[in-house]
Amino acid sequence: MFDASNSPITIHYRPRNRNTYITITHNGEVCVRTPFKELSRVRRVLREKESWINTKLHEITKRVSYQHTVGETILFRGEVVELERFEFLKKKVEKDQNSVNIEKYYHQFYKNEALLTLPSRINHYSKKIGLVPSEIRYKKMRRRWGSCSSSGIVTFNTMMMKLSYEHIDYIIVHELAHLKHMNHSKEFHGLVRTILTDEKKLRSELKAMRID
Structure with a gap:
């Protein structure tokens, strides 16, 4: 207390x-x-x-910790999933005892999943909000879930794939809204709220989630 x-x-x-x-x-x-x-x-x-x-x-x-350790489970789309579900990743992790390499395997796994999952969701919300990025990039970031440059380049953190779809969608809409408002003004949050009515709750939850 x-x-x-x-x-x-x-x-x-x-x-x-x-x-x-x-x-x-x-x-x-x-x-x-x-x-x-x-x-x-x-x-x-x-x-x-x-x-x-x-x-x-x-x-x-x-709240469930948004961290994963090398072992029998992996955090994926907001759930703790048995590593056996991803046989290719499981074999690599079990075969290689080098912690640096294992970290790379996990990062590559999340990146591959991001490339499979995010484009269609980004396109969906881009049409819904009426804003189109000049370019979309995907990479692992340590401090942000996403970013938007003044030139309209939107970058998404591939570690988003640890999160639930609810939080993934919030990050997408958040960054797309920056194409119109390059700040966190009332107008910005109002625009996000026109797409996601529970944006305040989602924003608060994401602030407490650790990126690793």
């Missing part, structure tokens, strides 16, 4: 910010970006948000 008076927090001083922003990491760390230097003022803001913070922390403890 989070206690605003005593629980540990990570504070990032941001003098240009107008407001204080609170985020919860995937491992339950409370991070604060604030223009306030005084710890007492930060704690006061946290007390006001204590109920919200505890709700988020509870959600994180309930």
